[in-house]
Amino acid sequence: MNRMQPWTPRVKTPPRSVSRLDRAMGDLFPSRSLDCALFAPHHYELNYAYPLLIWLHGPGDDQRQLGRIMPHLSLQNYVAAGPCGCSGPLPGELGFRWSQTLHAIEQAEQRVFESIDLACHRYHVAEDRIFLAGFQCGGTMALRLGLQHPERFAGVLSIGGAFPEGLSPLARLRQIRQLPIFIAQGRDSLEYPLQQSCDELRLFHAASLHVTLRQYPCADELTTAMLADMNAWLMERVTGVPQESGQETRACCFDGLN
Numbered sequence: 173m174n175r176m177q178p179w180t181p182r183v184k185t186p187p188r189s190v191s192r193l194d195r196a197m198g199d200l201f202p203s204r205s206l207d208c209a210l211f212a213p214h215h216y217e218l219n220y221a222y223p224l225l226i227w228l229h230g231p232g233d234d235q236r237q238l239g240r241i242m243p244h245l246s247l248q249n250y251v252a253a254g255p256c257g258c259s260g261p262l263p264g265e266l267g268f269r270w271s272q273t274l275h276a277i278e279q280a281e282q283r284v285f286e287s288i289d290l291a292c293h294r295y296h297v298a299e300d301r302i303f304l305a306g307f308q309c310g311g312t313m314a315l316r317l318g319l320q321h322p323e324r325f326a327g328v329l330s331i332g333g334a335f336p337e338g339l340s341p342l343a344r345l346r347q348i349r350q351l352p353i354f355i356a357q358g359r360d361s362l363e364y365p366l367q368q369s370c371d372e373l374r375l376f377h378a379a380s381l382h383v384t385l386r387q388y389p390c391a392d393e394l395t396t397a398m399l400a401d402m403n404a405w406l407m408e409r410v411t412g413v414p415q416e417s418g419q420e421t422r423a424c425c426f427d428g429l430n
Contacts, residue, residue, distance in 0.1 A: 194329050209235040210294060211252035213243050221298035223326075224291055225252040225409050226284055228306030228314050230394070231334075232265040234255075237307070244399040253291040255283040257310070270313035272307070273334060280313050281320070301410055305329035305402070307394050308363060310337050311355075317346055325410050327352040329397050330349060334364045335372045342379060353383045353407045356398045358390040 174207060192324030197331030213222060214297075229237035256409070258279035270280055284304065290296055304325050306314040311333020318328030319341045335355075350371060357369050369385065376383045386406065388398060404415035 178357070204346070206294050207235055207256045208283075208290055209238045209254040210291060211238055211246045211250070211254075213246075215248065216295070217294055220423060221296050221301075222251040222301065223249065223301040223406065224295075224297045224299075225250045225406070226287055226302065226304045226314075227254040228270055228280075228304075228310030229254060229257060229268075230311075231269040231309050232261055232267040232306035234267050234288060236392065241399060244396045245403050249403065249410075251291055251295045251297055254286040255287045258283060258399060270309045270318070270427075272309075272312065272338070274339065277313070277316060279318055280352075284317055301326050303327045303329065303406060303409075306331070306333060307334045308392070315353070316341060318351060319344065319352070322347045322351040325351065325390075327354065327406065329354040329402055329405070331394055331402070332355040332358060332361060332364055332392060334368055335375070345379060349382065351378055351382065352403065352409060353381060355383060355385045356401065357385065357387050358392055359367075359387045360389075360391040 219235070226400075227238050227241065229235060235254040235256040238252060242250075242252060257270045257275050259269045259271035261267055261269060270276065288302060292299065302325055304314045304318050305311070308331075311330030312335070313333075314328055315330050315333065316336040318325050319336070320343075322344060330353075333355075355372075357364055357366075359366060366387075369387070373385065375381075376385075386398075386401060388395060407413075408415045
């Protein structure tokens with residue numbers, strides 16, 4: 173199984189060996205309160221309105237994680253933006269994270285919507301096809317903000333990030349039921365253990381949420397199989413046409429509406 177390497181957060185000079193990726197990646201754009209990496213698809217067409225993916229990086233990392241995931245997700249399907257986390261690292265970590273305190277959630281909300289504004293200003297974006305996704309704590313924050321603003325997003329995705337707890341994540345339940353949600357989990361994960369996802373399944377069923385949960389034969393990695401399935405799930409919502417997913421076998425696939 174091909175695993176990515178998410179735990180190299182503070183690389184001073186990004187790799188330059190793949191010139192096509194260099195041309196696709198934008199610079200780091202400072203706005204009022206954040207650093208944000210922007211990604212332009214290969215052969216960018218000015219007259220085509222692209223889906224926009226907002227990516228929230230995992231713990232101990234920063235906005236540059238976007239440049240490492242996009243070659244494994246897609247180099248042509250999306251405009252993408254990756255804001256930097258608003259919370260400092262835990263002891264022994266580098267980089268940033270997304271905390272679940274009230275203040276940190278408010279900061280994250282501001283950074284996500286500034287990133288959307290920045291991407292929409294620079295590129296031609298389909299504003300009804302904006303997706304919010306993240307890894308581990310970034311995935312939990314993506315779920316949190318998607319549940320708070322379901323009308324703003326065409327779907328929300330979390331890889332290795334548990335469903336948020338506290339501060340009433342299901343307060344807008346009626347609207348949330350229309351929001352497609354994708355959750356990917358490592359079967360042997362310590363950060364997001366199997367029993368926790370089983371408990372969440374009961375919550376999803378009781379709330380009639382539209383959730384696809386997939387489990388993978390790994391622990392707390394971000395794998396290329398997860399990203400391939402994520403791309404297939406996204407493109408199915410963009411085009412309305414079922415897509416082929418990755419080749420890895422999932423232990424569980426659940427959709428709360430089926």
